[in-house]
Amino acid sequence: MMPHLKPIIEHIRETDNFLVLSHVSPDGDALGSMLAMGELLAALGKRVTLFNESGIPSRFSWLAPKREILTALPENEPDTIIVLDCGSAERTGEVIRPWLASKTVINIDHHLGNPKFGTMNWIEERSSSVGEMVGILSRKLGVPMVGLLGEYVYLALISDTGDFCFNNTRPETLEMAAEILRLGLLPGPFHEQKQSTGTLNQLQMRGEVLRQASLHAGGRVTLIAFTRELFERTGTGPEDTEGLVNTVLYVRGVQVAVSLREEDKGIKFSLRSKGSVNVQAVAALFGGGGHRNAAGGTLEVPMGEAKATLIRAVTEELDRA
Numbered sequence: 001m002m003p004h005l006k007p008i009i010e011h012i013r014e015t016d017n018f019l020v021l022s023h024v025s026p027d028g029d030a031l032g033s034m035l036a037m038g039e040l041l042a043a044l045g046k047r048v049t050l051f052n053e054s055g056i057p058s059r060f061s062w063l064a065p066k067r068e069i070l071t072a073l074p075e076n077e078p079d080t081i082i083v084l085d086c087g088s089a090e091r092t093g094e095v096i097r098p099w100l101a102s103k104t105v106i107n108i109d110h111h112l113g114n115p116k117f118g119t120m121n122w123i124e125e126r127s128s129s130v131g132e133m134v135g136i137l138s139r140k141l142g143v144p145m146v147g148l149l150g151e152y153v154y155l156a157l158i159s160d161t162g163d164f165c166f167n168n169t170r171p172e173t174l175e176m177a178a179e180i181l182r183l184g185l186l187p188g189p190f191h192e193q194k195q196s197t198g199t200l201n202q203l204q205m206r207g208e209v210l211r212q213a214s215l216h217a218g219g220r221v222t223l224i225a226f227t228r229e230l231f232e233r234t235g236t237g238p239e240d241t242e243g244l245v246n247t248v249l250y251v252r253g254v255q256v257a258v259s260l261r262e263e264d265k266g267i268k269f270s271l272r273s274k275g276s277v278n279v280q281a282v283a284a285l286f287g288g289g290g291h292r293n294a295a296g297g298t299l300e301v302p303m304g305e306a307k308a309t310l311i312r313a314v315t316e317e318l319d320r321a
């Protein structure tokens, strides 16, 4: 059923010293799958180091992981690097990249078009999240998803499925969630912790962005934009934009939401779509990536030009569908 899984399981059983990492600017799946993999390997008695070039974003500070997450190269060199939720080798960041060429790399991911940059690759495009894949590994390796391991897998599941609302929520996903609840996780307190992490500044900044949301393509596209001026004026930052793009799909008749964010290198864009509209194809036009209903990338142009370019590309995709 999963031919790529067997050698990975054998390698994990036979090896001792691991470095586990996930993509820069981590989301709930990147953090959840990495922390879960850390717990899983520790439960197997392995030495494990966690690494994420960006560290933990402030909205996840409630996680307070007991295992340290390094942002610089560790002194102790691992035998094997497990790369999680990275659609390409570039997503691992700058710091660790030289090591990817010289060590055994296990690439576990669910992004469309992952180029299989690992020594071993397990890519499941249909999997809700990489956390779900780590959960499958836990089962195969005989480690029950109790305590922190269960919490971290659950965080990954709810993050990438939009709290089990997106189409990537499969029966297998809910069965894994059910397994974790049976083993003791309480969803109420967990969701409260996850959701109540904001500040008034963030709320007001988001309000301002929503007030300026605009409709395009005959009401099929909504667009929101975050400028550096706005961040400076409201005492907020790029990490405070998370999730707002999903909110603007709320408008009746809208099929695609576009979110733009001004950064040093240009404009970072996020796209969300409903149903069969493929925004991954749009992101790929500009060197970006992602999934059918959630994708993104960067445009090295000013804000006004980024708006026009993306509205045109998204409209063409909608007209084709």
Ligand SMILES: [Mn+2]
Pocket: 029, 030, 085, 110, 128, 129, 130, 160
């Ligand atoms: Mn993911």
